[in-house]
Amino acid sequence: MIPARRIFAIPRRGTARADARPSEGTDGGAGVVQVLLVLVLLVAALACGVPTPPSPTATLPPTAPAAGELLTVLFLDVGQGDATLIRSPGGQTMLIDGGNGASDADDVILPALQAWGSDRLDVMVITHPDQDHIGGLSRVIELVPVGKVVLTGQVHTTQTYERLLIAIRDNELPAVRARGETSLDFDPALTTSILGPTDALVESDDTNNASIVVRMTYGAITFLFTGDAEETEETVILRDGADVQAQVLKVGHHGSRSSTSPDWLQAVSPEVGIISVGEDNPYGHPHPEVLDLLSQFGVRVYRTDRQGTITVVTDGTSYQVSTERDDE
Numbered sequence: 001m002i003p004a005r006r007i008f009a010i011p012r013r014g015t016a017r018a019d020a021r022p023s024e025g026t027d028g029g030a031g032v033v034q035v036l037l038v039l040v041l042l043v044a045a046l047a048c049g050v051p052t053p054p055s056p057t058a059t060l061p062p063t064a065p066a067a068g069e070l071l072t073v074l075f076l077d078v079g080q081g082d083a084t085l086i087r088s089p090g091g092q093t094m095l096i097d098g099g100n101g102a103s104d105a106d107d108v109i110l111p112a113l114q115a116w117g118s119d120r121l122d123v124m125v126i127t128h129p130d131q132d133h134i135g136g137l138s139r140v141i142e143l144v145p146v147g148k149v150v151l152t153g154q155v156h157t158t159q160t161y162e163r164l165l166i167a168i169r170d171n172e173l174p175a176v177r178a179r180g181e182t183s184l185d186f187d188p189a190l191t192t193s194i195l196g197p198t199d200a201l202v203e204s205d206d207t208n209n210a211s212i213v214v215r216m217t218y219g220a221i222t223f224l225f226t227g228d229a230e231e232t233e234e235t236v237i238l239r240d241g242a243d244v245q246a247q248v249l250k251v252g253h254h255g256s257r258s259s260t261s262p263d264w265l266q267a268v269s270p271e272v273g274i275i276s277v278g279e280d281n282p283y284g285h286p287h288p289e290v291l292d293l294l295s296q297f298g299v300r301v302y303r304t305d306r307q308g309t310i311t312v313v314t315d316g317t318s319y320q321v322s323t324e325r326d327d328e
């Protein structure tokens with residue numbers, strides 16, 4: 001296995017390529033050009049990366065959990081956005097997405113990490129470049145060491161995404177390109193796979209349907225983290241024959257009707273569905289059709305807008321769900 005840091009290095013400030021770094025407060029056309037330069041450099045670096053080999057773990061039985069070692073997953077309440085913090089049985093930490101802004105990092109993500117006694121993130125997964133998933137990530141990078149970043153490299157020209165890419169580069173964080181049907185190096189006690197996106201989805205300008213979809217298994221218990229993947233990406237993943245079954249499903253795209261097709265739900269066959277959503281959000285998430293479908297499939301639904309942060313803890317044999325507050 002090639003160490004992540006050798007896959008590629010994002011150009012550092014102070015090199016010739018650092019000309020792509022925009023000056024503070026720059027806006028308008030020059031800023032856009034600079035953003036594009038940063039993105040082109042990143043994508044070029046990604047394209048030169050050594051592709052992750054097909055998952056050798058896919059055909060292996062899951063590692064048997066050792067007694068007393070727990071996998072803890074926090075679906076953090078960051079309003080209308082996503083941030084999922086994971087502590088593995090071996091004590092490694094992973095953050096999948098980072099809420100809307102720096103305050104989500106300061107008030108929610110970092111306190112949760114500190115409450116575990118962790119002072120670093122081993123893995124940061126950026127499912128896709130939309131604001132409600134990346135807003136707090138630059139702040140996280142500013143305040144705690146990050147072992148590696150996993151991202152798609154999709155081109156997206158917003159100031160927030162530009163700032164994040166610059167933070168990754170300036171902190172010299174190893175970055176790994178995520179594509180479907182590969183394994184993600186995390187904790188050997190877990191089987192952690194990336195199910196999507198495909199190259200074709202990343203090359204489109206549809207950010208939601210180029211979300212990184214992660215499946216994580218500990219013993220007999222599996223989680224599926226879907227970002228904002230919609231029916232288009234769900235269909236591609238199912239078409240490619242990936243095993244998507246999971247007891248705990250992070251319901252796609254905040255419970256939007258554009259995600260969670262009946263075929264997807266049938267294949268995942270979850271017992272618990274987590275919806276990360278803001279109270280009275282302008283999108284009407286979660287949509288009633290999705291809630292009805294989850295109900296028809298007998299899925300127990302938890303919502304961050306009503307119950308705050310939702311915690312799932314498993315020893316690899318069974319799992320427990322707890323909520324920050326009672327349903328209102």
Ligand SMILES: [Zn+2]
Nearest residue numbers: 081130132228
């Ligand atoms: Zn979103």
